[in-house]
Amino acid sequence: MPSSTEKDTFLSDRICTGAMLVVGGRGFRFKVQREGQLWPAFVVRHSSGVAAYINRCSHLALELDWSQGTFFDIDKASIICSTHGALYEAVTGECIGGPCAGKPLETIQVTENDRFILLTDRNYWLVYDSPEKNIFSENPK
Numbered sequence: 424m425p426s427s428t429e430k431d432t433f434l435s436d437r438i439c440t441g442a443m444l445v446v447g448g449r450g451f452r453f454k455v456q457r458e459g460q461l462w463p464a465f466v467v468r469h470s471s472g473v474a475a476y477i478n479r480c481s482h483l484a485l486e487l488d489w490s491q492g493t494f495f496d497i498d499k500a501s502i503i504c505s506t507h508g509a510l511y512e513a514v515t516g517e518c519i520g521g522p523c524a525g526k527p528l529e530t531i532q533v534t535e536n537d538r539f540i541l542l543t544d545r546n547y548w549l550v551y552d553s554p555e556k557n558i559f560s561e562n563p564k
């Protein structure tokens with residue numbers, strides 16, 4: 424039986440449910456904190472799993488999505504920046520064309536269990552706007 428501290432840590436690693444993401448579909452936006460700074464982030468489902476990135480183009484420090492959660496190009500395999508069209512490989516975040524000029528997206532390590540997409544990257548903490556917004560908590564405050 425996990426202690427309450429271990430359980431809270433586990434609950435706080437839940438980004439979204441796996442069912443919320445479909446291959447090439449809308450991504451899920453979330454926020455992370457690293458070294459005291461808040462970063463917008465997103466997770467998408469691609470042909471071989473899920474991937475999460477800081478929501479910041481490597482061309483200019485702007486968020487990528489066309490409208491909130493829309494990250495994929497028309498091919499549904501590449502992530503495209505809505506500002507100038509930089510193209511990134513969805514599985515790795517590698518720049519594959521346009522003004523990103525070889526600079527990749529910043530990756531956030533995640534994994535998927537039978538129900539949830541979980542943050543596994545120990546460089547980041549998930550941030551919720553308020554405890555009530557942690558919709559995946561079994562005991563929302």
Ligand code: FES
Nearest residue numbers: 480482504507509
């Ligand atoms: S800001 Fe993304 S391509 Fe220019």
